[in-house]
Amino acid sequence: MTVQEPLKVAREIALNPYDWVQDWKNQNRRKVVGTFGMYVPHELIHAAGIQPIILPVSDQPISSQVDADMPSPPYCAFARGLLAHAIQGELNFLDGLAMHECCTTACALIELIPRRACQISWFQPLWFPVPLHGRRTRQWLLNELEGFKRTLEQLSGEKITEARLRSSIGLYNYNRTLMNALYDLRRSRPGIISACEMHDVLLCGMVMPKKEHNLVLERLLCLLEKRASHSDRARLIMSGSLCTQPWRSIMEVIDDSNIAVMDDDLYVGSRYYVTRVSETGDPLEALAESYQRMIAPCPTRWDPDNDWGDYVVRMTLSAGADALVSLIVRNCEPHEIAWPRVQQALAAAEVPQTSLQIEPQMSTAQARTILDALAERVCV
Amino acid sequence: MEKQSASRTLNRLATARDGGVLVAKHYEEVNRAAKQGECVGWLFAESPRELFKVAGIHSIASGNWGARAGALRANAVLLEAAESEGFPRFMCPYMKGLIGHAILIARDETDKIPPEIRLPKPSFMGGWNRCSQGQQCMEAVNYYLKPKVSTFVIDTPHVYDDEDLEKVVGYVVLQMEDLIGFIERLTGRPYPWAKLCEWTRTIRDIAIMREEIWQLAQAKPTPMTMGDWAVALGAVTGARDDLSSIQFFKKLKAEVEDRVKNGVGSVPDEEIRIMWHELLVWHSFGSLTKAAASLGCVMIPGSYILWDNRPELIDPERPLWSMVQSYLYVMTGRSMEYNLRERVKRRAMPYNVDGVIFSTSPSCKNFSKCAYALKEQFESDTGIPGVVVSADHCDSRFHNEDELEQTLSTFIDIIKARKDKHLKEL
Numbered sequence: 001m002t003v004q005e006p007l008k009v010a011r012e013i014a015l016n017p018y019d020w021v022q023d024w025k026n027q028n029r030r031k032v033v034g035t036f037g038m039y040v041p042h043e044l045i046h047a048a049g050i051q052p053i054i055l056p057v058s059d060q061p062i063s064s065q066v067d068a069d070m071p072s073p074p075y076c077a078f079a080r081g082l083l084a085h086a087i088q089g090e091l092n093f094l095d096g097l098a099m100h101e102c103c104t105t106a107c108a109l110i111e112l113i114p115r116r117a118c119q120i121s122w123f124q125p126l127w128f129p130v131p132l133h134g135r136r137t138r139q140w141l142l143n144e145l146e147g148f149k150r151t152l153e154q155l156s157g158e159k160i161t162e163a164r165l166r167s168s169i170g171l172y173n174y175n176r177t178l179m180n181a182l183y184d185l186r187r188s189r190p191g192i193i194s195a196c197e198m199h200d201v202l203l204c205g206m207v208m209p210k211k212e213h214n215l216v217l218e219r220l221l222c223l224l225e226k227r228a229s230h231s232d233r234a235r236l237i238m239s240g241s242l243c244t245q246p247w248r249s250i251m252e253v254i255d256d257s258n259i260a261v262m263d264d265d266l267y268v269g270s271r272y273y274v275t276r277v278s279e280t281g282d283p284l285e286a287l288a289e290s291y292q293r294m295i296a297p298c299p300t301r302w303d304p305d306n307d308w309g310d311y312v313v314r315m316t317l318s319a320g321a322d323a324l325v326s327l328i329v330r331n332c333e334p335h336e337i338a339w340p341r342v343q344q345a346l347a348a349a350e351v352p353q354t355s356l357q358i359e360p361q362m363s364t365a366q367a368r369t370i371l372d373a374l375a376e377r378v379c380v
Numbered sequence: 381m382e383k384q385s386a387s388r389t390l391n392r393l394a395t396a397r398d399g400g401v402l403v404a405k406h407y408e409e410v411n412r413a414a415k416q417g418e419c420v421g422w423l424f425a426e427s428p429r430e431l432f433k434v435a436g437i438h439s440i441a442s443g444n445w446g447a448r449a450g451a452l453r454a455n456a457v458l459l460e461a462a463e464s465e466g467f468p469r470f471m472c473p474y475m476k477g478l479i480g481h482a483i484l485i486a487r488d489e490t491d492k493i494p495p496e497i498r499l500p501k502p503s504f505m506g507g508w509n510r511c512s513q514g515q516q517c518m519e520a521v522n523y524y525l526k527p528k529v530s531t532f533v534i535d536t537p538h539v540y541d542d543e544d545l546e547k548v549v550g551y552v553v554l555q556m557e558d559l560i561g562f563i564e565r566l567t568g569r570p571y572p573w574a575k576l577c578e579w580t581r582t583i584r585d586i587a588i589m590r591e592e593i594w595q596l597a598q599a600k601p602t603p604m605t606m607g608d609w610a611v612a613l614g615a616v617t618g619a620r621d622d623l624s625s626i627q628f629f630k631k632l633k634a635e636v637e638d639r640v641k642n643g644v645g646s647v648p649d650e651e652i653r654i655m656w657h658e659l660l661v662w663h664s665f666g667s668l669t670k671a672a673a674s675l676g677c678v679m680i681p682g683s684y685i686l687w688d689n690r691p692e693l694i695d696p697e698r699p700l701w702s703m704v705q706s707y708l709y710v711m712t713g714r715s716m717e718y719n720l721r722e723r724v725k726r727r728a729m730p731y732n733v734d735g736v737i738f739s740t741s742p743s744c745k746n747f748s749k750c751a752y753a754l755k756e757q758f759e760s761d762t763g764i765p766g767v768v769v770s771a772d773h774c775d776s777r778f779h780n781e782d783e784l785e786q787t788l789s790t791f792i793d794i795i796k797a798r799k800d801k802h803l804k805e806l
Contacts, residue, residue: 111715136554
């Protein structure tokens with residue numbers, strides 16, 4: 001077996017994630033719940049015997065219905081794309097949707113998707129506290145998780161026992177261990193995995209059952225060791241793309257430029273994997289705890305002592321990276337408002353940086369020019 | 381398009397202008413307090429400021445300050461300062477204006493800020509996060525202020541199902557009880573609960589009076605337009621911590637009663653009533669209401685301009701519960717079904733409106749979301765036509781006044797044509 005085999009598995013899923021999930025669902029006769037908005041606890045969904053997936057968004061053209069419901073500005077491309085999927089019926093195979101109102105755009109989606117895609121009958125809006133600390137927010141969070149647990153049990157017809165939830169947490173933690181090992185490998189061996197390949201592995205991990213993804217990762221980690229790294233390339237950190245994966249076309253541009261991605265700060269990326277959930281004690285409390293002490297600072301949350309600028313500076317320096325590129329989804333309000341301060345923190349630390357406003361069908365030529373210029377600047 | 385009639389001019393209420401004076405006085409008071417070394421807070425998004433004023437702490441609310449800055453067309457220098465630091469073009473101008481203000485404080489360039497909107501540096505900041513930009517704006521302001529100031533955020537979850545309201549209100553009230561400790565630390569004194577109850581009683585009396593005015597103004601011809609209400613809104617939100625606003629509302633009610641008694645309308649030969657739902661275009665509402673008036677159309681207020689007044693939700697014995705119920709959760713944080721039922725139909729139907737304008741702003745998702753779906757449902761349920769318009773509510777720099785007035789004019793033409801057709805069919 002060569003390293004191409006697990007990468008091929010990941011790529012095939014990443015290129016047609018919805019088709020793959022539908023096939024999987026039909027073969028395994030299991031329910032599937034899609035999630036949007038960060039921090040929906042997939043372990044809880046899994047413990048109900050349901051497969052959770054983060055909803056990927058394609059870069060297809062947007063219809064006039066979407067334009068009317070969610071004009072741009074002010075709505076971001078991810079939300080518009082997701083609404084487009086819903087209206088086109090591409091989400092109808094799902095048994096339900098769980099959506100966390102992580103920003104006002106998510107709130108609009110929570111109202112519009114059931115209205116426009118009425119075939120999805122199970123719909124669970126979630127509110128996790130914006131201020132991360134405090135006893136009141138902990139109690140609300142636990143109540144919200146308890147409520148979510150009950151509705152999942154109703155959907156699946158299966159009881160989520162403490163043992164089942166602990167087992168799901170253990171499975172997801174092992175997935176985190178493997179993904180973090182892959183991240184470590186990428187940091188220590190620049191260019192050992194391309195941006196597209198990493199994108200495929202990450203996206204595959206968002207739709208594939210964790211047990212199967214773990215097998216892919218185990219094989220990949222073993223076989224990747226034999227690959228050569230590329231120490232002559234510009235070493236970059238990718239940051240941003242807060243809610244779901246950036247489009248593959250951007251990764252293709254990165255791979256075409258003289259760049260090796262050392263680390264990332266993406267939601268479908270390190271943010272999803274960096275915070276472990278405790279496997280001891282009450283498992284719902286453990287999920288609440290992992291949310292409240294999330295390691296990666298989030299501009300949609302209130303945690304003034306955890307500064308995003310400082311975080312990405314530390315990430316850049318500890319990875320030995322030369323520069324940072326921020327992928328800002330056009331009209332992503334939380335990112336756009338936070339970016340000036342992050343930029344200033346990078347400037348103060350003398351970290352070269354640039355930003356790309358990403359959106360469907362964006363000009364890859366322009367992105368290429370910007371990235372080539374950054375790579376040239378740092379490689380001098 | 382019907383030719384505008386020069387003889388149809390808007391007959392504004394004399395008292396309404398006093399609302400602007402009341403608000404100006406509030407900001408003078410805030411600046412005076414700061415100069416005397418008193419505590420002044422900047423509060424973000426919908427914030428029941430009476431919670432602080434009762435304890436002797438002055439504050440400004442981003443919504444009231446920002447709207448006024450936009451209405452006075454005085455905020456460009458602040459928005460440009462924020463944009464020069466990289467803040468986005470499409471961001472709430474209320475919030476961006478405060479960030480810009482903090483930037484100019486940091487640069488020691490406050491002389492560039494028009495005096496009528498100039499604020500003192502805050503002693504503390506806080507907000508109820510009904511608007512997701514609020515806490516981000518606060519972080520940004522604190523980044524520029526040196527030294528940083530104390531901050532708080534009260535978590536206010538969205539209510540998708542009305543059955544969850546009590547649970548959500550309970551959670552918010554608990555956090556506000558904790559906030560009392562923050563206020564006591566600021567003042568060094570026990571919190572004056574009895575005074576807050578008394579204050580709440582007056583706020584309820586004002587709310588009752590406002591509701592009575594709204595009911596009186598249903599008369600045909602209506603004595604009071606959206607523009608009059610907009611100026612009065614300043615007295616509701618900006619002077620919420622100034623109980624002398626009760627005198628303003630008594631005077632306003634008397635003038636409205638007099639007009640109703642004498643059949644005096646705001647628009648001579650009123651033919652059409654259009655309700656403006658959601659955000660007002662602060663820098664242009666005057667010219668819009670005039671343009672409508674010249675076509676025989678009166679613009680009547682929707683729930684935003686009324687700050688969806690609900691006196692039945694104000695209980696002087698439960699002041700914190702009242703603030704959450706009657707100030708925070710009547711405007712945002714509710715489902716589309718609630719908005720349609722309570723905020724659109726409840727305000728439109730008693731006025732027998734001929735049409736509804738659903739206003740959206742490219743820089744405010746909070747008050748713009750689901751506008752098209754809301755319009756569709758409203759039309760389907762009532763048969764009354766609606767139109768969605770987009771105009772920045774507070775940033776006049778890129779505003780196309782002609783385009784908005786053209787849309788309004790076309791909508792009025794459509795309504796008139798339908799009315800004529802209906803009459804002919806009868």
